[in-house]
Amino acid sequence: MSILIDSDTTFIVQGITGREAVNLTRECLDYGTGAKVVGGVTPGRLGRDVHGVPVFDTVAQAVAHHRAPIDGSVVTVPPAFTKDAVFEAIENGVKLIVIVTERIPRRDVAEMVELATLRGARIIGPNCLGIIVPDVIKMGGIGGPAKNAAQAYTPGPIGVISRSGGMTTEMSSTLSAAGLGQSTAVSIGGDAIIGSSYAELMPLFEADEQTQGIVIYTEPGGRMEAELARWVTEKDSRLPIVAFMAGRFMDEMPGMSFGHAGTIVEGKEDTASEKIARLAQAGITVAERIEDIPEMIRAKIAERSAA
Amino acid sequence: MRFFEYEAREVVKRAGIPVTDYGFTTDAAEAREIAQRIDGPTVIKSQVLSGGRMKAGGVKFADTPEEAESHAREILQLEIAGHMPRGVLVDPKAEVEQEYYAGVVWDGIRKQPVMIFSPVGGIDIEQVAEEQPEKVGRRHFSNILPLSDFEAKEVIAATGVTGSALNKLVPIVKRLAQLFVENDMVLAEINPLGRLADGSFVALDAHMDIENEARGRHKKLLADLGVGDEETRQAREATPFELAGEEVDSQDHRGVAGNVTEFDGNLGLVIGAGGGSLTLFDAVRAHGGKPANYCEIGGNPSVSKTCGLAKLVLQKPGVEQIAVMMSIVSNTRVDIVARGVIKACLELGHDPGEKIAIFRIPGAWEEEGFKILEKYGVDYADRSVSLNEAARRAVEKIGGASA
Numbered sequence: 271m272s273i274l275i276d277s278d279t280t281f282i283v284q285g286i287t288g289r290e291a292v293n294l295t296r297e298c299l300d301y302g303t304g305a306k307v308v309g310g311v312t313p314g315r316l317g318r319d320v321h322g323v324p325v326f327d328t329v330a331q332a333v334a335h336h337r338a339p340i341d342g343s344v345v346t347v348p349p350a351f352t353k354d355a356v357f358e359a360i361e362n363g364v365k366l367i368v369i370v371t372e373r374i375p376r377r378d379v380a381e382m383v384e385l386a387t388l389r390g391a392r393i394i395g396p397n398c399l400g401i402i403v404p405d406v407i408k409m410g411g412i413g414g415p416a417k418n419a420a421q422a423y424t425p426g427p428i429g430v431i432s433r434s435g436g437m438t439t440e441m442s443s444t445l446s447a448a449g450l451g452q453s454t455a456v457s458i459g460g461d462a463i464i465g466s467s468y469a470e471l472m473p474l475f476e477a478d479e480q481t482q483g484i485v486i487y488t489e490p491g492g493r494m495e496a497e498l499a500r501w502v503t504e505k506d507s508r509l510p511i512v513a514f515m516a517g518r519f520m521d522e523m524p525g526m527s528f529g530h531a532g533t534i535v536e537g538k539e540d541t542a543s544e545k546i547a548r549l550a551q552a553g554i555t556v557a558e559r560i561e562d563i564p565e566m567i568r569a570k571i572a573e574r575s576a577a
Numbered sequence: 578m579r580f581f582e583y584e585a586r587e588v589v590k591r592a593g594i595p596v597t598d599y600g601f602t603t604d605a606a607e608a609r610e611i612a613q614r615i616d617g618p619t620v621i622k623s624q625v626l627s628g629g630r631m632k633a634g635g636v637k638f639a640d641t642p643e644e645a646e647s648h649a650r651e652i653l654q655l656e657i658a659g660h661m662p663r664g665v666l667v668d669p670k671a672e673v674e675q676e677y678y679a680g681v682v683w684d685g686i687r688k689q690p691v692m693i694f695s696p697v698g699g700i701d702i703e704q705v706a707e708e709q710p711e712k713v714g715r716r717h718f719s720n721i722l723p724l725s726d727f728e729a730k731e732v733i734a735a736t737g738v739t740g741s742a743l744n745k746l747v748p749i750v751k752r753l754a755q756l757f758v759e760n761d762m763v764l765a766e767i768n769p770l771g772r773l774a775d776g777s778f779v780a781l782d783a784h785m786d787i788e789n790e791a792r793g794r795h796k797k798l799l800a801d802l803g804v805g806d807e808e809t810r811q812a813r814e815a816t817p818f819e820l821a822g823e824e825v826d827s828q829d830h831r832g833v834a835g836n837v838t839e840f841d842g843n844l845g846l847v848i849g850a851g852g853g854s855l856t857l858f859d860a861v862r863a864h865g866g867k868p869a870n871y872c873e874i875g876g877n878p879s880v881s882k883t884c885g886l887a888k889l890v891l892q893k894p895g896v897e898q899i900a901v902m903m904s905i906v907s908n909t910r911v912d913i914v915a916r917g918v919i920k921a922c923l924e925l926g927h928d929p930g931e932k933i934a935i936f937r938i939p940g941a942w943e944e945e946g947f948k949i950l951e952k953y954g955v956d957y958a959d960r961s962v963s964l965n966e967a968a969r970r971a972v973e974k975i976g977g978a979s980a
């Protein structure tokens with residue numbers, strides 16, 4: 271199986287008439303068994319279509335047209351309008367929201383996440399590329415055009431969680447080349463506050479029979495890795511984890527932001543070296559090089575199944 | 578973006594929190610006038626963004642206006658941690674009975690702001706939390722429910738503060754929480770918050786940091802404070818090379834080719850995307866390479882933008898070769914980046930095959946890209962060569978150390 275989405279998942283694209291959103295819609299329709307993109311929303315564009323997907327002014331119109339609840343939404347509207355778009359999706363019963371938009375102030379993100387939590391919805395992102403279940407479905411720009419995504423991602427036992435969209439594909443491609451496919455790969459976003467952290471996705475992978483091990487990509491900044499280390503220790507997770515830490519050079523440059531908005535060393539706890547130590551303490555192997563990851567996770571899976 | 582103390586105090590004042598009758602100036606003679614107006618002992622404080630002002634001699638006490646002027650003159654000339662002061666603050670020396678702490682920050686795990694309060698102020702709150710944890714109150718508050726007095730009351734009462742002090746502190750802590758939210762702060766701190774002999778409270782110093790992404794919706798506040806759009810107040814000032822990088826990136830809105838940070842090595846980097854750049858920069862250094870710069874490409878930038886970035890890096894003094902490397906691209910096109918970097922070499926009169934140590938960008942439009950690279954004799958690699966291996970080859974070529 272997979273986590274978050276499968277071949278039956280229906281979703282809409284909010285901001286569907288934007289240039290990137292048009293491409294993203296094409297990619298999702300083409301990939302795997304073909305995503306069920308049941309509508310798009312751009313205010314004032316009711317009646318148009320994007321690659322055959324009907325466009326509506328409101329999420330409510332899309333739901334009415336679909337005659338059933340819609341599972342998800344990919345939000346690609348500009349930062350100033352994102353909060354409203356996400357509120358609209360949540361209040362219309364959408365339960366899984368992938369926010370692609372970058373540069374959203376964290377107050378807005380925090381408001382969206384709190385409303386989502388109240389309504390039993392989940393947010394992935396912002397500043398992310400979405401979710402992919404290899405050969406089945408992708409929700410978001412992850413992996414790019416169907417042809418390219420098919421080259422990097424293959425089905426298999428590894429769950430991938432990454433703060434970098436591009437590195438989700440780089441690591442999955444490395445795993446695929448070594449014969450290790452992915453159950454689901456999730457680009458969780460590079461901001462300081464995001465809808466779903468490593469620790470918040472772990473229970474889903476834990477419950478997914480297909481998943482036998484987890485590979486994560488991580489960076490300096492924030493306390494999400496400490497949260498993961500705590501979760502792994504407390505829950506005695508069945509899943510072995512291998513982590514890759516980028517941005518080690520940043521430890522020498524406190525206060526400077528690199529790569530992603532959330533990637534900044536502000537205190538002792540969010541340096542690369544501190545995080546590596548914390549992850550290692552929780553039994554999470556931290557790889558020095560990406561090419562070492564497949565053998566590391568393979569060995570850890572073998573170790574667990576032998577025990 | 579950090580605010581200077583004199584700006585942060587203005588933000589505090591506007592929120593209705595009592596402050597002392599201070600004055601800000603860049604001129605020693607004016608410091609004397611402010612001290613005269615205050616008509617009592619004063620504190621002269623250097624206005625710099627770095628910490629450790631007191632130790633560095635950036636805070637001095639004056640009994641007379643003449644003394645205030647001479648201290649101001651000294652402090653205005655005093656560099657602290659590499660920064661010259663923006664000016665000085667002339668503050669009445671308050672008769673403080675007790676120093677408290679009040680602050681608000683984000684908790685990225687709970688995804689809510691958290692109020693922090695302590696009756697032990699004037700020192701670093703982290704130190705208080707370590708030494709006297711029972712003296713630090715913390716309370717998260719909702720992002721969508723209205724903020725209520727009782728929330729401030731709880732966090733203060735949790736530290737053992739009661740009586741009239743509690744009742745006087747509630748509106749101050751609540752207003753601080755409100756200003757944090759309304760102004761999109763990532764840090765809002767009053768430390769110390771002084772209790773005076775008459776039992777009233779006054780903010781004696783404040784630290785504020787506004788989120789860069791939200792600056793656009795606080796234009797009025799920033800204009801009132803005199804903060805220019807161009808002021809980024811990074812941990813260190815941008816170099817001319819970095820500013821030129823910003824210029825390249827802003828030439829059109831398509832994609833990113835910028836976010837340049839200067840280093841002093843000989844290997845120029847044209848790398849991407851966000852996570853890929855971090856990974857590659859680490860890899861170059863791990864192999865003993867000396868990067869001349871950090872940068873990012875992503876989101877499918879145009880040929881001219883990529884060319885602009887490559888030219889900038891190629892022209893940086895000391896750069897011998899460039900390495901063009903990215904994690905697998907799906908949105909950015911390999912052929913466009915290839916065209917951009919080759920064009921940069923040619924326009925500067927270089928042979929792309931010699932100047933480009935390695936080109937490792939697999940992904941969208943790679944066949945087209947590799948064809949162009951082959952034509953110009955550029956050494957390229959596909960996805961079977963790892964980011965780490967590509968970095969190693971680049972370092973080896975430039976004659977740096979290599980493992």
